[in-house]
Amino acid sequence: MVSMKKMALPKDAVEMLLDPKAFKVLATTDDQGNVHVVAKDSLTLLDDGSLAYGEVLESSVSNANMVRGIWFDRRVAVLVCRHGRSFQIKGKPHRYVTTGPLFQQFYLAFRQRFGPDSDLAGVWIIAVDEVREQTLSVRKEEEERKHPNMRHFDRECFKVEQAM
């Protein structure tokens, strides 16, 4: 039996996840390890700290990979980006909702956004177990602190002031 672990997300990541204009992608893998990456505009944060998105296509590669994930305990990754900042969030598919209040909520939101011929197969819930800021300046600062030997010598930081 699997229980959903709760993990606190940084405040900025929370804001991005709740921003419908932020760019959000989902990465999954198939049984051969092939990676599949797609945009998921509907991805959002639920009150319990898990992620959720609406799956439009029941027969998609992403959906098959998510099913594989919940069946065989495989991880997925989400990237959320806004204004040059980004967070990578990893976790496991926890639940696929095809009926009931949460499904209805997503279904009606899709209908409102995409019109009367829009459809929704289900809502995936992802239990988060890892979050990492991917903003380049943050990652660069970390690398230079941990790996100062990796820098090129012609960079500004190595330049010696020339005697006048």
Add this chain to the structure above:
Amino acid sequence: MVQSEVELTLSEVARKYPEVPRFILIKIDAAIRGVKVTDGAFQRARESNAVFEEEIYEHGKRFTRKRLAGAVFRDGTWVCGLESSRGMAILRYGQPYTIDVMDDKLMLVDGETPVEQCFFVPHPQFYGKKTRRGTPMHHLALAGPPDCLNIQVYMDCQFWRGKLPCKYCQLETYKGARHQGGRTEAELEDIYETVSEALQEPGRWTGIRLTAGSNPGGRVPYENEVNEYVKVLETLKRSFGGKAIPVRLVSSAYPEGQQNRLAEAGASCYEPHIEVWDEKVWEWVCPGKAKWFGRQYWIESALAAVGVFGRGNVCTQLVGGAEMAQPYGFKTVDEAVASSLEGAEFFARHGVTTSSTIMWVGQGSVFYKQKQKPAPLEYYVKLISGLRAIRKAHRLGVDFNDYRRCAIHPDTDLSRLDYPEVEV
């Protein structure tokens, strides 16, 4: 089946077959052991709008009938085995599971051990409403798994009347309380109103299933039966404004000309079930089908239907475990599975997909009277794995009969992984 065969537990099967998802193993095990619902869980079902209660008068007495809409696991897999909670007597294996509330979560429990979280499904919004002439709408259409609207075309079977029922069939048990003969004009109007009302619920339905008992009479085989299906299909067309709709028929085997009538009336998918592949066992298990009009007729009907409904839109079904009923059935799991997969492979080569169901040895059936033993969990694991592999190899779809549009076929549950590869 033969009593001395070693039967593995859920844990043992899970260790032996790690490639089969645990959710599906639990579903099968729950189906063959049964599931009871505790009072606490039943209260949770009420709070989830998953219990439909109605006042019934029967034999001069008044009582409340409670209908539980059903439950799903976290992955959307339907929880089988709840049939006993609806008063249906079924021969089971060992002790049933229970659904209980533990740590505020709804759980499937084995003894005192929580096995997996589950969620009740709300009953449809049209339940409790009546047609203009006062017929309760849930008497005309029932939700099965969450996405499927089930309509009984009629509740009668000539095989039963001729004392030649399929031996696993329980139809006779329900017949007295239900409908006999074809639908009248007034009843068809009731169906029209009910389906039209059901369609008002957003995001609820993706499939309709029509079914009935067998009626082989008419100028050509089963013409009388087809006539009744056509009436209901034409009624459904009105509810959909004449547009094409996904309606599947779980029915008898029809000649191609009758299949064309059904397709023109709006049927999109067709399921003439063979039930058992082995010829000799089939004649014993399905004597009505053998009499009207024999195994080769039923097979050829399924193959011809691919030309009418399209590749992947025709499905035959095996009643998993019926071919192991004694004294004429297979003696070992491997012999039984090999025979069934031989049939599935034959059908797949012709564009017909094969699903399997878990045989319930239910009250009213011949097998129940014979006290036939249900097949063990490992048998189903071997059968469903083989059926999925055949379907995958032939890139055949089964979406009209899957985990949310029928939900009693563990092999089609497995095919959720293969939808991206399906060819039509």
